[in-house]
Structure formats: structure tokens, C-alpha cells
Amino acid sequence: MSVITFIASGTRGDVQPAVAVGKALRQRGYTVRVLAGANFADWIEQHGLVPLPTQIDMQAMMASEGGRDWVEKGHNPVLQLRIMGQLLAKHGMQIASDAWEACQGSDLIVSSFTSDVYAVGMAHKLGVPHVSTPLQPTMFTTKDGRTLLNAPLPKRSSWINYCFGKFFIETAAWSLYGDIANRVRTEMLDMPAQTRAENREDRRKMTIIHGYSPSVVPHPADWPANFHTAGYWFLDENEQWQPPAELLDFLAAGAPPVAIGFGSMTARNPQRLNLIFTKS
Numbered sequence: 001m002s003v004i005t006f007i008a009s010g011t012r013g014d015v016q017p018a019v020a021v022g023k024a025l026r027q028r029g030y031t032v033r034v035l036a037g038a039n040f041a042d043w044i045e046q047h048g049l050v051p052l053p054t055q056i057d058m059q060a061m062m063a064s065e066g067g068r069d070w071v072e073k074g075h076n077p078v079l080q081l082r083i084m085g086q087l088l089a090k091h092g093m094q095i096a097s098d099a100w101e102a103c104q105g106s107d108l109i110v111s112s113f114t115s116d117v118y119a120v121g122m123a124h125k126l127g128v129p130h131v132s133t134p135l136q137p138t139m140f141t142t143k144d145g146r147t148l149l150n151a152p153l154p155k156r157s158s159w160i161n162y163c164f165g166k167f168f169i170e171t172a173a174w175s176l177y178g179d180i181a182n183r184v185r186t187e188m189l190d191m192p193a194q195t196r197a198e199n200r201e202d203r204r205k206m207t208i209i210h211g212y213s214p215s216v217v218p219h220p221a222d223w224p225a226n227f228h229t230a231g232y233w234f235l236d237e238n239e240q241w242q243p244p245a246e247l248l249d250f251l252a253a254g255a256p257p258v259a260i261g262f263g264s265m266t267a268r269n270p271q272r273l274n275l276i277f278t279k280s
Helices: 012-027 038-046 058-062 065-072 077-103 116-126 159-188 196-204 245-252 270-279
Strands: 003-007 031-036 050-053 108-111 130-132 207-210 227-229
Touching (some): 003 012, 012 038, 031 038, 031 077, 038 050, 077 116, 108 116, 116 130, 116 196
Parallel strands (some): 003 108, 108 130, 130 207, 207 227
């Protein structure tokens, strides 16, 4: 029986979609393992999957001073990258070490944005296929401003967007994880270090399956054929739940509302954070 390992070492927003996909794969006869915080182990097991607990509790890290700083600087990508770099300098190698141990004996490795940069080397070392399952548009450039993060021309298809993505968006993952990726390669995998361009080309060859709807974020025509957009991966739990009457009345009272949730994000001042994102 083939073994599939998900690297989902994040908060619940990272883990729950992996569990949803994992359940579907288990129903097709695969053994599915999920690397996630120890606090998720019982829940993962309840869904028939094999939990692989991490040494780092990502939810606790995001609730720390550094994690809250990262959340509160969401309107400033430059500061966010700097704070995330500081968190990774402290915890990154332990997170990667957990991933390497979890991948042993795998027939397929499934990673995402936070692990792609070093997971691609692990897959090469083990000689197994590797799939990336980001929950947002992958950080590869496109002319389509509707999909490109922080596109200069968000409503147009333009070479301006493409060049911006090439020089700014595509470099972001390496700026965060490049040092860790090369330490993983040289210290754990006995492989030579890579340049940013070499790692980018390796990642561009991955099968990438986006876990969001193309009706929400269109799939760009200029992405390669190994990039796919599949739709959201919902984990249906408590199917007996019924909405309270007050909620039904609210929904029926006017136009359909838009709901924005912050998931596991934490902040010292939730009201101020809400105001910042509302104005953005």
C-alpha cells in the first residue's frame, strides 16, 4: 500500500485542508500520514489518518510576541517578511528536521508554500514524487494581475505584472527559506547547496494543485501545464448541525453578506486589526 505524507506543520488553516484531501486519498486505499502540531494528533487520527507530531507548536508560535507582530504587520509586506525571517531563524531547522523524519518511507510527499523550498530537495533525495498544494496562488509570476500577489495592474494582463512578479514575488520564498533549504541540503541530505534560480526551477517542475476556486481567483493562461486549480478542500464535520434561527433571519434579511475570517491569526488588539484590514 502506497504511503503519502503531508507536510502540514502550521496552524489549523494549514492542517484542515490536508486532512480533507487525506481522507479522500485514504478512501482510495492509500496510507496517509499528516505532519502537524501535536495538538492536532487526536483529531487527525479520528479521521483515519496517521498523525506525525511536530516538535514546534505552530499555533503557540503564532500566539507568541513574534507571531503577533507578524499578524499586525499584515498591511506591510516588507515588515512581515522581516519578522517571518526572524521566526524562521529561530525555529526553521527544527521544522525542517521534523519534515525530513516524517518523509521517511513515503511514496509521495505533499508540501505547501511554507515547505516547498526544502521539501523539493527531500523528494529528490528519496527519489519519490512531490506535489505542492498551496491554499493561495503559488508565488510564480504571471501577466494576469487578478492572480499575481500585489500586482501593479491588478485588473489587467500585462508584462508589467510579469516583470514585477519575476523580480519581487518569485524571490520572496527564497529570501525566507533559502538559508534553511541549503542547510537542509548540506547538513541533512548530503546534497550540494543550490542557487535561488536552481531551486526555483526545481519547484517550477513540481505538480502544483491550488486549493481554492478558479471562480474566486482565475487560473492564469500563462502558467505551465503542471499548475492546476482544483477548488476548495472542505472537511465536513458535524453534518447534523443546523444554523440557529437568528442566523437564518439575518441571511434572509438582505443581500448575501461577505464573511471574512482570520482563522488562527492572533493579535493584541483585534479591533484595530479589523480596522486595518477593512481599510486595506
